[in-house]
Amino acid sequence: xxxxxxxxxxWSSAWRLRSPADKLLLSLGLVISALVLPAWPGSLxxxxxxxxxxxxxxxxxxxxxxRAVRLPLAFLTTGALxxxxxxxxxxxxxxxxxxxxxxxLVGHGIAGSAAVLLLAxxxxxxDLLPALRRLRVPDAVIEVASVVYRMLFxxxxxxxxxxxxxxxxxxxxxxxxxxxxxxxxxxxxxxRSWNRARRLQDGLAGRGMETGLRVLPEVLPSSRWFVxxxxxxxxxxxxxxxxx
Amino acid sequence: MSHxxxxxxxLVAGYERGSRVLDGASLTVPPGRRLALLGANGSGKTTLLxxxxxxxxxxxxxxxxxxxxxxxxxAGLRAHRQAVxxxxxxxxxxxxxxxxxxxxxxxxxxxxxxxxxxRARVAEALDLLAVSSLAGRPTHxxxxxxxxxxxxxxxxxxxxxxxxxxxxxAGLDPxxxxxxxxxxxxxxxADSTVVMSTHDVDLALRWADEVAVVVDGGVVQGRPDVVLGxxxxxxxxxLDRPWALSVGARLxxxxxxxxxxxxxxADALLAALPDRPGVRT
Numbered sequence: 070x071x072x073x074x075x076x077x078x079x080w081s082s083a084w085r086l087r088s089p090a091d092k093l094l095l096s097l098g099l100v101i102s103a104l105v106l107p108a109w110p111g112s113l114x115x116x117x118x119x120x121x122x123x124x125x126x127x128x129x130x131x132x133x134x135x136r137a138v139r140l141p142l143a144f145l146t147t148g149a150l151x152x153x154x155x156x157x158x159x160x161x162x163x164x165x166x167x168x169x170x171x172x173x174l175v176g177h178g179i180a181g182s183a184a185v186l187l188l189a190x191x192x193x194x195x196d197l198l199p200a201l202r203r204l205r206v207p208d209a210v211i212e213v214a215s216v217v218y219r220m221l222f223x224x225x226x227x228x229x230x231x232x233x234x235x236x237x238x239x240x241x242x243x244x245x246x247x248x249x250x251x252x253x254x255x256x257x258x259x260x261r262s263w264n265r266a267r268r269l270q271d272g273l274a275g276r277g278m279e280t281g282l283r284v285l286p287e288v289l290p291s292s293r294w295f296v297x298x299x300x301x302x303x304x305x306x307x308x309x310x311x312x313x
Numbered sequence: 314m315s316h317x318x319x320x321x322x323x324l325v326a327g328y329e330r331g332s333r334v335l336d337g338a339s340l341t342v343p344p345g346r347r348l349a350l351l352g353a354n355g356s357g358k359t360t361l362l363x364x365x366x367x368x369x370x371x372x373x374x375x376x377x378x379x380x381x382x383x384x385x386x387x388a389g390l391r392a393h394r395q396a397v398x399x400x401x402x403x404x405x406x407x408x409x410x411x412x413x414x415x416x417x418x419x420x421x422x423x424x425x426x427x428x429x430x431x432r433a434r435v436a437e438a439l440d441l442l443a444v445s446s447l448a449g450r451p452t453h454x455x456x457x458x459x460x461x462x463x464x465x466x467x468x469x470x471x472x473x474x475x476x477x478x479x480x481x482x483a484g485l486d487p488x489x490x491x492x493x494x495x496x497x498x499x500x501x502x503a504d505s506t507v508v509m510s511t512h513d514v515d516l517a518l519r520w521a522d523e524v525a526v527v528v529d530g531g532v533v534q535g536r537p538d539v540v541l542g543x544x545x546x547x548x549x550x551x552l553d554r555p556w557a558l559s560v561g562a563r564l565x566x567x568x569x570x571x572x573x574x575x576x577x578x579a580d581a582l583l584a585a586l587p588d589r590p591g592v593r594t
Contacts, residue, residue: 080451193451195412219411222453268406271368275399276407276467277391277423284410285418285431287449 073222074133075189083128084191088291089200091299092192095122098303099184102310103177111310112176118306119183129190137190141182142175149174194218199286212282220265227261228254316344316506317379317396317474319365321532324374327360334360335371336530342475342508347501349517349537350510352527353551358510359402361527362477365508366399395424398473402480404460413455413463414439414448420471438470439463441503442496458489462496475506482511494520514541518555519578526550538575557582 079085084092103115123129152174153167164170188197195218198211231254235241240250273282319342327334334357342348342365352358363369365376367383367390376383383393398420401407410416417438421431439445442462452460461481468476481497482490497507497520511517517524518537525534528550533540540546541555561575561582569586576582 076451077454080454193411195410195415195451215411216409219409219452222411223405265406268401268403269409271363272401272407273409273419274390275366275368275394276420276471277394278419279387279391279423282409282419283422284412284415285422285428285435287412287414 073225074130075137075186076193078129078133078190079193082191083126085193085196086289087191087295088289089192089196090203091291091295092188093197093200094296095299095303096184096188098299099187100181102303102306103180103184106307106310108173108176110313111306112173112180114306114310116176116180116183118302119180119187123183123187123190127187127191134186134190137186138179138182142179145175145178145182148178196287196289208281215282216269220262220269223265224258224262227258231257316504318342318344318377319397319475319506320377321361321365322375322377324361324364324371324376326364326369326371326374327357333372333530335364335527337374338527338530338532339374340365340525340532340534342506343523344474344506345501345504346506346522347497347520348506348508349521349524350508350527351512351514351517351524351550351552352510353512356527356550357530358527359479361532362399362479362508362510365475366397366477367393368399394473395471396474397477398468398471398475399477400465400468400479400481402483404457404464407464407467408452408460411451411453413444413450413452416452416463417467417470420467424471434470434472438466441469441499442466443492458485458492461485461489462493465493465496469500469505473505475508476500478507478509480510480512482509482513482516490516512552514547514552514555515557515578517541518557526552537577542575 099115099119103112106112106115120134123134124131149171153164153171154161155164156162195215198215198218202208202211232241232250235250235254239246240253241247321338321340324335324338325333326338334355338357338361340361350358350361360369364371364374367376367385370385378393378396383389408416410419414435417435418431421434426434435448436445439448442465444459444462444466447455447459447463452463455463465476465478465481478497481493485493497509501507509520518541521537523534524537524540525532526540526546528546533543533546538558541552542558544554547554555577557577557579558575561570564570564582564586565572565575570576570582571585576585
């Protein structure tokens with residue numbers, strides 16, 4: 070495993086071989102529902118649906134999903150605080166409808182995040198990029214994303230290795246030394262990245278690269294019943310939210 | 314794949330601390346055979362391989378393929394790379410895609426092949442390197458040895474006539490070395506010419522049909538037992554004598570081995586020993 074839990078989950082998910090377009094449809098539908106529907110009960114239904122699908126049929130590990138949603142939750146909670154605190158002539162205080170505003174903000178945000186995480190934990194980046202190409206995202210953007218995704222893990226390994234080597238030689242034995250070591254680490258990684266980019270370019274040129282990074286994507290056929298179930302499920306979700 | 318003769322004549326290339334790495338190096342890669350390229354660190358093995366593959370344009374000298382000189386134009390390099398492929402020492406310098414199958418497909422796609430043909434070539438290359446089970450795996454979850462074999466598969470998928478490998482066994486454990494060599498044997502059975510650079514003189518002796526030692530900016534090429542039996546050359550090149558030649562020569566002196574060509578590995582040496590001491594077969 071690589072240390073990026075979301076990426077590991079995506080590659081080992083039970084939905085790994087489902088069409089990325091199908092999963093994108095589901096996730097996008099949930100995100101839009103999260104944003105447009107009322108926080109109660111819409112956001113709750115969207116968030117619950119995303120979590121149940123991820124932990125159930127997609128078999129994303131609970132721990133992975135829980136850890137992944139922590140950061141958005143922390144971010145949203147901090148943001149919600151700024152929305153519900155107001156500063157008036159009498160100094161700082163709660164806004165009159167603080168609870169409702171906080172609830173809406175956090176509800177919409179968490180539901181949307183859960184919907185995006187459903188996609189992220191079931192679809193590796195290398196499956197998503199060809200789907201984006203079909204959606205007319207510019208080739209240059211896709212190619213940069215593809216190489217960055219691949220090289221991210223190489224970079225993380227370099228970072229980890231250099232840091233271990235520094236620590237073994239007492240490079241982090243004090244705050245001052247840690248700052249210095251961090252600076253040296255950043256410089257070393259920058260140099261390595263530059264050299265690696267040059268060598269990668271040579272390697273790719275050797276395999277005939279002239280104008281772009283074209284590869285043959287994996288064939289992951291769409292499932293009619295999955296699409297039908299997605300549409301039906303989203304329709305039901307919207308109906309219940311609106312009528313409630 | 315048809316056999317083509319790849320050759321270098323009078324190459325002058327590469328600079329290190331002000332002096333040329335290759336200074337008049339010449340080499341002929343015997344078609345359909347196994348050539349081991351040996352030399353100390355910094356001797357110019359990688360520079361020579363890069364010149365042979367077209368990745369590096371020499372300052373002087375020329376690289377030829379079946380007598381036709383390599384032109385460092387877009388068309389010239391394109392034609393050359395369809396016949397000659399270089400696999401770099403570090404697989405992370407070659408694997409750009411997170412998906413194994415997609416990375417291996419890169420070369421055939423660049424050849425302009427239809428999708429079905431690309432898929433067939435990817436499957437064939439993965440099978441040759443015994444990494445078919447890794448097709449659906451991300452490259453960053455593979456071990457170093459697995460990434461090396463996938464990198465080789467990426468080159469093999471282009472069906473080159475000549476495959477140049479820069480230290481393919483470096484950093485591998487003995488089992489992985491065995492797997493890599495088995496894969497190279499299958500490649501050769503599929504009619505490829507294979508050139509491998511290595512520091513391992515014992516490996517070169519047992520694996521290669523010919524060896525070439527890069528020393529003092531030039532190349533000395535010949536039969537493995539002859540080149541690797543030249544102590545003066547090995548000293549200049551900072552290489553050790555293969556143990557099989559040292560032990561075999563001593564056993565010959567003791568009368569335990571027949572005169573003639575020395576065994577090149579442990580199995581051949583053991584097979585050549587007499588059943589009873591003092592009895593020469």
